[in-house]
Amino acid sequence: MKMMKTLIGAIFAIASTFALSEYTLNMTEGVTSVSQNIYGLHMTIFWIVTAIGIVVFGAMAYSIYHHRQSKGAKAAHFHESTTVELLWTAIPIVILIVMAIPATKVLIDLENTDNAEMTLKITGHQWKWQYDYIENDTFGVPKEGITMMSNLAQSSRDAIKASTQPEHYLLDVDNRVVLPVDTRIRFLMTSNDVIHNWWVPAFGVKQDGNPGYINDAWAKIEQEGTYRGQCAELCGKDHGYMPIVVDVVSKEKYKAWVSEQKAAAAAAAASASKTWSKDELMAKGEQVYNANCAGCHQKDGKGMPPVFPAMVGSSIANGPAADHVNLVLHGKGAMPAFKMLGDADLAAVITYERQGFGNTGTVVQPSDVKSGR
Amino acid sequence: MATDTIAAHDDHHHGPEKGLLRWVKTTNHKDIGSLYLWFSFMMLLVGGAFAMVIRAELFMPGIQVVDPHFFNSMTTMHGLIMVFGAIMPAFVGLGNWLIPMMVGAPDMALPRMNNWSFWILPFAGAILLSTFFMEGGAPAFGWTFYAPLSTTFAPDSTDFFIFAVHLLGFSSIMGAINIIATVLNMRAPDMKLMDMPLFVWTWLITSFLLIGAMPVLAGAVTMMLTDRNFGTSFFDAAGGGDPVMFQHIFWFFGHPEVYIMILPAFGVISHIIPTFARKPLFGYSSMVYATAAIAFLSYIVWAHHMFLTGMPVAGQLYFMYATMLIAVPTGVKVFNWVATMWKGSMTFETPMLWALSFVFLFTIGGFSGLMLGIVPADIQYHDTYFVVAHFHYVLVTGALWSIIAAVFYWFPKWTGKMYNESLAKIHFWWSIISVNILFFPQHFLGLAGMPRRIPDYNLQFADFNMISSIGAFMFGASFILFTYIIIDGIRNGKPAKARPWESAKGLEWTLGSPAEYHSFDKAPSRKAIEQESQHTSVA
Amino acid sequence: MSSKDSYYVPHGTYWPIIGSIGIATMFVGMANMFHGVSWGGSVTALGLGIVLFMMFGWLGQVVNESVNGLYNSQVDRSFRWGMSWFIFSEVMFFAAFFGALFYAREFAIPWLSGEGNNQFTPDLWNGFVQTWPEIAFKTPAAELRNGTALSVPTELIDTWGLPALNTAILLLSGVTLTFAHHALRAGERNKIIGWLVATIALGVAFLGFQIAEYGHAYDIGLKLNSGIYGSTFFMLTGFHGFHVTVGALMLIVILYRVQKGHFSKENHFGFEGVAWYWHFVDVVWLGLFVFVYWI
């Protein structure tokens, strides 16, 4: 018994240090009606099972204490009672029904994605997210949509093997998703390779992206701010490095952002048709490489043989440009396809691979990529 | 024919053969039980060592010990080895040792096949572990090996993994068939079904789970094999297949599988508590019905692991309700155990300590399981450390706990010696404190949003991870003490009485300690059976 | 005879360890074969050889013991329990593949064409429209499958051609086997042999037609890589064919044992076990005929 007391004391001691620290012990309430309902449900079930626990463990503790031989307890002989058996079958059923009713309500609500004011399509890639804003009049998203890729931020990548980590270590990205506040948004989830899962706890949105199928979910975000999440389905080596960052802004700001994106897209289209200098390509290529390729082929281009080949001295990078373009566009085995990147980006990264790392391949222009598609 | 000369009973009273080959050739259920138990203990150490690597990497943020791909291999192999190498074989080992003695049978029904079910395992284990040395590394797609990560995107070693799973399946199916045949056919003629001890009942029912579920797993890996090598499209949408279909097939196996790992545990606990409460088991028959109900339900709830795969709402609702229902028969069990303690005359020898803490900690794991079963809430819990905490509470402080309890409880019967009680108590307290430091904080991590199967994490998760890792190392060290207690007990333990626990019931206690190499050539009498039955009142 | 009152517990056996070595060798060989390793095939064959050696040795020993009267009726019952639950496990193995077939038909294909809660999915597949079983004809993106194209069949297999004939053959073989059993119980040795030979012949005929049909399927382009229909078609019929082969081999062994006079009117579990197996294979075929070829 003494042991027991010390144990309990120790648990309390640990627990009180937790209380002092700023770390969350509980689920987030979030900023959507769905996440708040989920939180409510979570707390309800939690208190119900706690109550049951108190009763069951209380009875156990009572008999451990009072009905022990060292206290002179003599064993009774009863070993059956249909009444109690029925009782403790029936009562849990009632409790379960009480829990099932609100759960059903919340579930039916959160699965109904109708009446959306806008749609964001989310495609998982090993290991980054692609966001497509689907055509939408309210906010002026153009017919061809807005597309962007979102990778783990360089700052986090640099810190992985360092001794200090920045504040949003592993939860920062290079391109953030931007969404309007107070808008019923439909999310479409899918994947380009393996199963990923797009999860932002504050929205109460977590849905698998299955390759070849499209799932949906919805949220109406009630507060502006920055929200973070992570991929929640094992998707290979860098599953831990697939963060999500969402900036929720006012509707006006969102509109402004949309027009910015349109302008940027136009500029990118223009740049893809011009001829780039080698230095421009190399500079841009380095960025694209570090964001998209370094995860496997490593920043120094040494790869992780035997699975991920080195760029240094690669026969492809030093061989005909067309093969190189083709490989990067369409992928091969575990090497993903990168068709979703723009012509200019691809030309840059391919040039960077062919000219960097001591390689001696030819320079590739956006037009070469375009004709390779 | 002059067969009398080679008739079985003539050499029945021979002891075991000498030498190492004895273990290779043996058809004796006690030998095979020991083989299983030692094998599973070794696998527990291997799987546990992998867990230590996981916890070391997660000790603090950043990548310090292993690279992410290897980390995933560690997680995968840890899960696989623990489930298929440690827990399941340990229960088969207990079943082998105990079931024939408990039902008054001379041996298992199919002794040669019994040998085979064991001797497949080391080969399966060797193939599985050999993948670490292959090009591309060991499988790294989690113990649930979801397609297409395990098909199109997996290393070559996956095909070896597939064959290893096939072997494990053969072994389990043969083991289950043997147990069914033993229980149904080898029982002492005077023992009715409702006279059987609960460990026998739970194992009988578990066998049906095994025979129903393992072949489906074999089907799943076969489809993987052909998708990988022969161009089929079971799990590929471009050919009309569906990656989610893999999950349905896997979990049709996988959910019964988790009850395969807990039903025999329920059986063990139902022996230990009455013994040390000195009171017959409360509600014997409802225990049997509850076990059957859990087994039945376990076949119809599998998709609660897949709430976020995009199932239609109707499916989610159905699987939620069905899942919640499991709490009812499981509750009956818990209540019955508590009622058995109630007004008993309890003492707290080591097996009882493990059994009591089982009831407590398993129930906590069950509660978190119930929370996971609520679909909307599972949206936030799914694939986080909350799930990891749930299943370690039911697996480690459930399944593994019951195995340790059983080892202490039947140790005198197996070895004829007593283990060192005071060391064993220290070991118990050490374990129970460290295991809670290890797994309880994982609930908080999960709720705060830490996904599972990641090698690195944001700073907000740092404190709890460090605490958890410290608990892990402490718990890991407890196995050094455990090993010592067992070996010391076998070597230097005091001789044990035939019935070392004065109010233990069961035919096995009517044998000597250690139990004779061949026991029950003559079936026990009705009187003995009645006296040793779990539901007749104790004198 | 002798040990009526005591259960026969054999003492020591090498067969299991030999079997394990055999299977492990075979599997390691196969995995290497799939990866194009040159020695894969021969190692597979070696493993298979060891397994066969084990089977003959082990079962031979069991037969010997049985013939020598070491087994009492309880041992016989153990074998019966063992065999029936083994067959049940086989049923569950097939159930996995039937499950895949149902799932693909009832869920995956409709979802790919936008039914249920998958209204957006067809966006990925340019408006794919469901059809069955010609799914492979119109598979959304034959070329998308990781760069390798699917094989597109040009026509369907005619349900009422070879498949129907094969159904009749198998059903008939079930009948002939039952006649053999009756003959066995009546102790009419020549009749047993006659009916057994007929059963085996029907089994072999079935296999022959099945091979012919596979040839035809390949001709019309229905292959393993013809999408989900091809996958389920070949895996189900393939595993079934494998079971027929095994069943036929077992029947041949039984025929041999009948000639040797191993079975008595009362005591012939070996025969019955194989008969159960054959009937099980029969029933699986009926499922196949209905769900794979017919509807």
Ligand code: HEA
């Ligand atoms: C021994 C193994 C074991 C056991 C016994 C259980 C028991 C249960 N499990 Fe668990 N589970 C696992 C092993 C186990 N589980 C594993 C390994 C995983 C993860 C797999 C993976 O993804 O890798 C998992 C995951 C898992 C999930 C998926 C989570 C997710 O991935 O999102 C769910 C969801 O429903 C779930 C539910 C349950 C439920 C409802 C029970 C119930 O059986 C619990 C019933 C018990 C009680 C409820 C307590 C006692 C009852 C009472 C005192 C009565 C009164 C109570 C009430 C009326 C509330 N489990």
Ligand code: HEA
């Ligand atoms: C079936 C039983 C079982 C058991 C007994 C355990 C035991 C343990 N498990 Fe786990 N675990 C699973 C089944 C089990 N596990 C499953 C199914 C998964 C999911 C896998 C997946 O996601 O695919 C999982 C996943 C899992 C994770 C999540 C990994 C991730 O998501 O990336 C973690 C992390 O903490 C963990 C930790 C532990 C620890 C610390 C123990 C400890 O209890 C282990 C204690 C044992 C030992 C330590 C060994 C004995 C001691 C020695 C060898 C001496 C040397 C000692 C030292 C070096 C200190 N396990």
Ligand code: CUA
């Ligand atoms: Cu993407 Cu995990």
Ligand SMILES: [Cu+2]
């Ligand atoms: Cu489950």
